[in-house]
Amino acid sequence: MSPLKRLVDYLDVRLGVRELVRQNLTGYLVPRRANFFYTLGAVLLALFSLQVVTGILLLIYYRPDAANAFASVQYIMNEVPYGWLIRYVHVVGSNIIVIALLLHMLSVLFMGSYxxxxxxxxxxxxxxxxxxxxxxxxxxxxxxxxxxxxxTTVATDAAGAVPVVGEMAVQFLRGGAMVGEATLGRFFALHVMGLPLLLGAVIGLHLFLMRRVGISRPPFGPEYEPPAPLLSFRHEEHPDGIPFFPHYVAKDLAAIFFFLAALAWVVFYAPALFIPPAALEPADPFVTPPHIKPEWYFLWAYQTLKIFPSKVIGLAVQGAFMTLLAVLPFLDIGPERRPAHRPLFVTCYFLGILLMVAISIWGHYS
Ligand code: HEM
Structure with a gap:
């Protein structure tokens, strides 16, 4: 008997691993027509894992205090073997994650899986x-x-426009009147500990819900039939589906490698794409650089604050938009998921995307 079989037998007696594999991998059937967009959740999991690994490696040399932070990053870039690679993968990875997040969210919207x-x-x-x-x-x-x-000064400043509690919020975020040592301390604590812990817990909940309810059948093709009204809990089964392992995992891996290839391309051929010149000079609170812009995914928010005559209105519009997005499944309650049968939604969807892209481009050039 091979050592591997002996190990599996040993674990099977104690943990029932064969049953676990059958229930969760080989016998777990997922929709046959699941397309590229169904792999984005797995892509996000892979990219977040990469951020954790590169983040921990960066922590070895990074110094979280105003006097040393900039120099420690320069040290990582120029002196630490492969430090530049780890840092670029972390920086570019964060941007690719936002792209994957937006695609995941947009595809869930388009297919009505919310x-x-x-x-x-x-x-x-x-x-x-x-x-x-x-x-x-x-x-x-x-x-x-x-x-x-x-x-960060511009971003935290925006909170000041909130009526009544605005000033207090700015002070709280910055840990003082201006961005300084205290801001760096709290952002560091949040970035390396608070937010990743929270994110990990919510990812766990997200995956539990996804697995408990079952993956939705793609609402395309002649064989798609709207499901019967749901009156009690029902796990969505796909008796005609493909096994999660190895078939679906192979699809997931193909998409993960596609995103990793894109990440590697930017890291090796266009590393400056996400690192503008102002990122190469140490912070100086007394010199305001001429063109400070937030990252591309915050440009829409930045520009909305400028479009309206007062920042309060801009903030209210942003808040209303984000709230609408959060509660959409509770407003859009019709059971129809096929895009061709939801013309009003699909029109708003594409107009919304166009508007966001246009405002962001305007923000970039304004
Ligand atoms: C850290 C970020 C995220 C991770 C790791 C993640 C992971 C996943 C995974 C693995 C799946 C199952 C496979 C798939 O459909 O891709 C999934 C499904 C889903 N996700 Fe996410 N997700 C994330 C963010 C989001 C966001 C931002 C939204 C929308 C606001 C979202 C909404 C959904 C919905 C509604 C499903 C069910 C889709 C279906 O059953 O067809 N997820 N997610």
């Missing part, structure tokens, strides 16, 4: 989206460059 019974999966996903953006925002300050300092 609808009953997946409202809670959507809600946990929405929380994950916000936590991920908070991780990006807090990480941006850590290199303590001119870009870090001034982008």
């Amino acid at each position: 609808k009953k019974p997946r409202e809670l999966t959507w809600l946990t996903g929405f929380i994950l989206f916000n936590l991920s953006l908070a991780l990006c925002l807090t990480g941006y300050l850590l290199p303590w460059s001119q870009l870090s300092f001034w982008a």
Whole structure:
């Protein structure tokens, strides 16, 4: 008997591993027509794991205090063997994660998979989206460059426009009147501990919900039939589906390698794409650089604050938009998921994307 079989037998007697494998891998059937967009959740899991590993490696040399932070990042880039590679993978990885998050969210919207019974999966996903953006925002300050300092000053300033509690919120976020040592301390604690722990817990909940309810059947093709009204809990089964392992895992891996290839391409051929010149100078609170812009995924929010005559209106519009997105499954309650049968939703969907892209481009050039 081979040593591997002996090990599996040993574990099977004690843990029932063969049953676990049957229930969760080989005998777990997922929709046959699951397309590329169904792999994005797995892509996100892989990319987040990569961020954890590269983040821990960066922590070995990074110094979280205003006097040393910038120099420690330069040291990682220029002196530590392969330090530049680890840092670029972390920086580019965070941007690719936002792209994958947006695609995951947009595909869930387009296929109506947020609808009953997946409202809670959507809600946990929405929380994950916000936590991920908070991780990006807090990480941006850590290199303590001119870009870090001034982008954080602008971002935390926006909170000041909230009526009544605005000033208090700014003080709380910064740990003082201005961005400084105290801001770096709290952003560091949030970035390396608070937010990743929270994100891990919510990812766990998201996956539990996804697995408990079952993956939705793609609403395309002649054989798709709207499911019968759901009156009590029913796990969505796919008796005609493909096994999760090895068939579906192979699809997931293909998509993961595609995203890793894109990440590697940017790291090796266009590393400066996400690192503008202001990121190469140390923070100086007395010199405001001429063109400070937030990262591309915050440009829409940045520009909305400028479009309206007062920041309060801009903030209210942003808040209303995000709230609408969060509670969408509770408003859009019709059971129809096929895009061709939801013309009003699909029109708003594409117009919404166009509007966001246009406002972001405007923000970039304004
Ligand atoms: C850390 C970020 C996230 C991770 C790791 C993650 C992971 C996953 C995984 C593995 C799946 C199952 C496979 C798939 O459909 O891709 C899934 C499904 C789902 N996710 Fe996410 N997700 C994340 C963020 C989000 C966001 C931002 C939303 C929306 C606001 C969202 C909403 C959903 C919904 C509604 C499903 C069910 C889709 C279906 O059954 O067809 N997720 N997620």
